[in-house]
Amino acid sequence: MTRLTVYQNCNILPKVVDERIRALFRSNWQHTLTYWSVFFSFGLCIAFLGPTILDLRCQTRSTLQGITLVFFSQQFCLFVGSTVGGFFSKSLGRRNFPEAVLKGRSKESDKPNVFAFIPACVNLPMLAVAMATAGLAMGVIDTISNLQLVKIYQKDSTVFLQALHFFVGLGALVSPLIADPFLSETDCVLGNATINSSSTVRHLRNKLSGRHIHNVSNIHFHTEGQVLTNVSYAFWIMALINLPVPIAVFVLIYWERMLSCRCEHNPHLLEGSIHMYGLKEERSSEQQEVISPEHTDSRGYLKLLNCCPLSKLKELPLSFFGVHILGGLVLFFSDGIVGSYTGFVYTYAVSPPINMSHKTAGYLSSVFWTSITVGRLASIVLSYRVKPVLLLTINQVGVMVTLFVLLLCYTSSVFLFVGTGLLGLFISSVYPCMLALTEDILDYKGCATTVLVTCAGMGEMLLQLLVGSVIHSYGSYSFLLCGLVFGCMGFTLFFMLLVIDHIHRHYMAAAPRTISEADVARH
Structure with missing residues (x-):
């Protein structure tokens, strides 16, 4: 039985998905x-x-x-x-x-x-x-x-x-x-x-x-x-x-x-791995024979994670580095919120002024992860209809507003459950949408994903330790204050990313023809 036959017998993509995406899924x-x-x-x-x-x-x-x-x-x-x-x-x-x-x-x-x-x-x-x-x-x-x-x-x-x-x-x-x-x-x-x-x-x-x-x-x-x-x-x-x-x-x-x-x-497995920065247009077969993988290796285009040719570092715009840095920092704070919230929401709930029972407070982490799972399930459908930048904007604003209201209603045990669910829903799709957005900005070279995943892991590890130290020093009330600060910083960095995105796309719209002609002539 061929792999195509197996797929046809178990087509898991819903009918609402257009044939182009279904064909992509069928191939992979x-x-x-x-x-x-x-x-x-x-x-x-x-x-x-x-x-x-x-x-x-x-x-x-x-x-x-x-x-x-x-x-x-x-x-x-x-x-x-x-x-x-x-x-x-x-x-x-x-x-x-x-x-x-x-x-x-x-x-x-x-x-x-x-x-x-x-x-x-x-x-x-x-x-x-x-x-x-x-x-x-x-x-x-x-x-x-x-x-x-x-x-x-x-x-x-x-x-x-x-x-x-x-x-x-x-x-x-x-x-x-x-x-x-x-x-x-x-x-x-x-x-x-x-x-x-x-x-x-x-x-x-x-x-x-x-x-x-x-x-x-x-x-x-x-x-x-x-x-x-x-x-x-x-x-x-x-x-x-x-x-x-x-x-x-x-x-x-x-x-x-x-x-x-x-x-x-x-x-699909190879494209983007060795693309030179700015060389996005199609080349003729003669040009592709001239710029071979071996020749590219010898010229150093596969250095620095295959994304930043060492010989062209001075030609790269600052926006190229800005997208990596800002995208990574957004996920640094987003995953930091997830890690610190799951780590300390129970401690916050059982402490004054809420003083929730141990058994009831134990459900908060489950509510948070359930809402994250439900949010990601809903985002599978939403992301097919809505662009990642719009989803991210809604999510970032939602995270910030939810944390702010949680801080205002810090004595309400009922709203702590409601806010936990809302926070999980809003923050659920930040990670995958940010990966998709930054790779779209940078033409799917794959290096942004590496930077973003690393920054997300660093944020989850470091911010959790930071929040734990702050709670230990200043009390459980500082838990929500830390979350709001992280949420505001994440939103600010995301807004800066949108500005850098606008600048970078304008640069790329003007630069490719000049860069391409110069590189082909050089080779």
Whole structure:
């Protein structure tokens, strides 16, 4: 059965999508479905550590302060993996680019292996190494999946990026449901007479599920005694659930290697990888023979992530760098809001003046992720009808206004739930829309995606630490104030990006003919 026959028997695109996009999907459905499944696995993995952290503490017989270091090791390596993934996919030449992508995809096989290995981690260093390995693999996958969908669909990538990030939210929703039946209700190291209340353990688990690693130094657990925990079953189930994903990746690798001519005839995987800046118009066959990939390599056009030719740095407009910087900063604050909100909304809710019960406050994080998932699902349809710049404008204004109203109604527990849902809806599609917008501005070279994914990971990691320190120093009220400041800064940077976009498009409208003639003459 051919791949086209498989697609025709399972056409998942709705009829409202026009035939051009359906044809694009039909040509690339194997890659697209694989990336979507990879990101569902990504969501499962990223949300699984928080709920299980107390049981893992028992398993490794470590202190609470020690086990929270696992959060840092995973998050830091995820950031490193995002950066490495960009360099990994862009540092090779045109002839080796498909092989780089395939090697990056094969990183997906690390995750089921890691989940199966975690129950065997009997001490903290082994667990930290395992989670760091998973974080590194997830970071590489994050960059390459976004990068490849942008390259495949280009101007139509918004719809498919929205679907990609929808699967992250879906995985993050499903993950705690898998873990919950196997979590200990009380301290799982017997002999601990200090903390044995199920409500206390639930309260602490809710804090740590949001990766809240601050202000836990005053809580002490025993590390010696009989360990009673069933969390190993949860990790084995996760390993089994994740197992089909690397199988799908290896099937795709098998197809790529069996079709040796595919690399030459699939322009979606290759186009934009070695385009010279400003050379967007079509060339004749004679010109394309003159400007060969090998010749391009020798002239240094594949340097600096294949986007900024070293020999032409002085000719690049400042707007080129401005788009990268501003786009990255917008996602720095956007993902920073997501990370800090999920990390500290529970702590804010159970603190004065709201003083919400522990059980009720525990639902806030679920409400937030549910609204993000629903928002991304709705954005799949909206992005087909609405341009990314308009969606981003609505989202940025909505995030800022919601955080402002939350700050005004800081004593209302009801509006905290309503505002949490609205914030999730507005912020849900910022990430994929920003990727699509910046790549559209820069002619889909793929380098903007690498910069943006890296900045987003950095923002989620650093701003969460910053907010935690501010809350620890000034109280829980500063939580919403920090969010509003981040939202205003994100909106301001987005407005600046629109201005730079206008300047850059005017430059590109005037520059291509002159640059193209000069480059062709030089070659």
